[in-house]
Amino acid sequence: MTKIKTLDDLRKLRDQLKTDITIRESAEHPDSVVQVRVAMSTCGISAGAKTVMDFFIAELKKRQVKSVVAQTGCMGYCYAEPTVEVRLPGQEPIVFGHVDTRKADEIIESYILNHRLVDGIIPVNYKLVENDNRRI
Amino acid sequence: MKQISLHILDIAENSVRAGASQIIVILEMDKTSDTLRLEITDNGSGMEKETIDRITDPFFTTRTTRKVGLGLPLLKHHAETTGGSLLLESFPGKGTRVVAMFGLNHVDRQPVGDVAGVLVNLAISSPEIDFILDAKSDKGDYHFSSRETASFFEGVPLSSPEVAEALKEMISENLKEIDIV
Numbered sequence: 075m076t077k078i079k080t081l082d083d084l085r086k087l088r089d090q091l092k093t094d095i096t097i098r099e100s101a102e103h104p105d106s107v108v109q110v111r112v113a114m115s116t117c118g119i120s121a122g123a124k125t126v127m128d129f130f131i132a133e134l135k136k137r138q139v140k141s142v143v144a145q146t147g148c149m150g151y152c153y154a155e156p157t158v159e160v161r162l163p164g165q166e167p168i169v170f171g172h173v174d175t176r177k178a179d180e181i182i183e184s185y186i187l188n189h190r191l192v193d194g195i196i197p198v199n200y201k202l203v204e205n206d207n208r209r210i
Numbered sequence: 211m212k213q214i215s216l217h218i219l220d221i222a223e224n225s226v227r228a229g230a231s232q233i234i235v236i237l238e239m240d241k242t243s244d245t246l247r248l249e250i251t252d253n254g255s256g257m258e259k260e261t262i263d264r265i266t267d268p269f270f271t272t273r274t275t276r277k278v279g280l281g282l283p284l285l286k287h288h289a290e291t292t293g294g295s296l297l298l299e300s301f302p303g304k305g306t307r308v309v310a311m312f313g314l315n316h317v318d319r320q321p322v323g324d325v326a327g328v329l330v331n332l333a334i335s336s337p338e339i340d341f342i343l344d345a346k347s348d349k350g351d352y353h354f355s356s357r358e359t360a361s362f363f364e365g366v367p368l369s370s371p372e373v374a375e376a377l378k379e380m381i382s383e384n385l386k387e388i389d390i391v
Contacts, residue, residue, distance in 0.1 A: 078380045079387075081362050087376055091366045114223060116281040119216050124324075127331060135371045142369065144335040147223060150275030 108141040108186055109161040110134070115148030121155035122174065129175045130158070133182055141186075151196055160185060169196040211284055213323025214248060214312070220281045221250050221308055222332055222341070228254025230305065232340045233332075237325065239314060239347040239390055245294070246312040246319065253305040262300055285310055292316035322390055326381035329354065333377075334369040343381070349388040354381055 078084060112118070112127040127145060134141045151157050154171030160181060161167040170181055171194050184190045211217055218235055225233045230252035238247040257265070264270040266286050271279030285308075286296040294311035312319050325343070333341045333356035340357035359377065360368055368374060385391065 077383050078376050079383050080380070081359065084362070084373075084376055084380065087372060088363050088366060091370060091372060092364065114219060116211075116220050116279075116284065119220050120211050120284075124216060124219065124327070124331075128327065131371065131374070144369075145223075145331060146335075147227060148273070148275060152276055152278075 106140075106163050108134070108139055108163065109159075109167075110141060110143045111146045111159040111161075112143070113147065113149055113151070113155065113157045113159075114145040115152075117148055117152035118155045118157065123156040126156045126158065126173050126175060126178050129178050130182075133179065134186075137182065137187070139182070139186060154194075154196060157196065162186065162189070170194050171196045211288065212320060214246075214320050215323035215325045215328045217281075217285045217288070217310070218248070218250065218325065219328045219332065221285065222252075222328075224281065225250065225252035225254050225306070226332075226336050226339065228252060228256070228306065230254035230339060232342065234342045234344065235325075235329070237322070237343070237345045237390055239388075241314065241348055244314045246314045246322075248310045248312070249307065251305065251307045256302040256304050256306055257300040258302055262298055265298060266296070282308070288312075288318075288320060292319045322385075324382070325385060325390075326378045329356070329381060330368070330374050330378050332356075333360075334374060337368065345385055345388060345390050347388045347390055352381075352384040352388055354384075 110130050112123050112130065114123050127143060130143045134143065149157060151171060156173045157169055157171050158173045159167050159169045170177065177194065180192050184192045222233050222235065232253050234251045236247070236249040261272070266283050268278055268280050268283040271277065273279065289296050289310040289312055292313035293316055294313055297309040300306040329341055329343055337360065340355055343354040345352045356368065363373060366373060368377065
């Protein structure tokens with residue numbers, strides 16, 4: 075395949091995807107797919123969060139899991155970076171700590187695909203940062 | 211931080227939190243003056259002078275979730291290790307500009323790394339923000355804007371794996387062409 079260098083090279087891909095995506099999107103709602111958020115602040119990045127994020131993107135695509143992989147900021151669990159928040163459709167999010175690519179593979183295999191919990195979960199009282207109502 | 215691209219990711223994340231709608235990353239490689247210039251400019255909330263004065267203090271942060279802020283101190287350290295410097299400019303309500311100068315051929319200069327991957331991941335995670343890359347070397351220059359690209363794709367989200375992959379390839383091919391790797 076010739077290398078993609080300009081937006082023009084992407085035209086074909088765009089036209090083909092436009093039809094595919096409309097079909098896909100009408101059937102999907104963000105909450106109906108697996109949501110993976112990788113914490114990417116200084117602490118996470120220096121601990122290898124980017125490698126982990128790239129791994130999730132590639133691996134979930136390979137295994138054809140309907141998912142969104144995004145990055146977030148620091149959640150204050152710097153000691154356990156890289157941390158990854160996984161939200162299965164209709165469930166509370168769970169945060170895993172010390173995630174390397176091996177752990178990420180285990181999370182996909184056990185938790186995302188088979189709904190079995192794996193080691194390394196961060197506090198049960200975890201709440202999303204934006205509606206932070208933790209009691210201290 | 212093993213790559214300059216990871217610093218970009220890190221500093222751009224600050225701009226995202228500052229509510230910027232446009233983040234410009236400039237990478238300029240100048241062989242004559244033996245420098246590599248990294249500039250990140252946003253139009254976010256900006257900072258007061260008191261904050262800027264303390265910004266490279268590793269024990270200063272505006273966050274409440276933790277007590278240290280290492281992003282800018284680390285970037286400053288890495289720039290200075292290569293004989294370079296870090297410059298910060300910020301105006302409340304207008305935005306912030308971070309300029310890091312590296313010694314291009316200094317033995318301690320980190321590799322530039324996966325700038326393409328960093329930009330595309332940022333653009334996917336904050337689709338409302340326009341991430342712009344302006345790269346320049348003696349071989350030529352390259353311009354990328356996530357908003358322009360998104361409008362080119364006419365509704366197909368950049369986050370669809372096929373698009374993300376193609377974009378990463380496009381950006382990294384262009385950067386390779388002008389020797390920024």
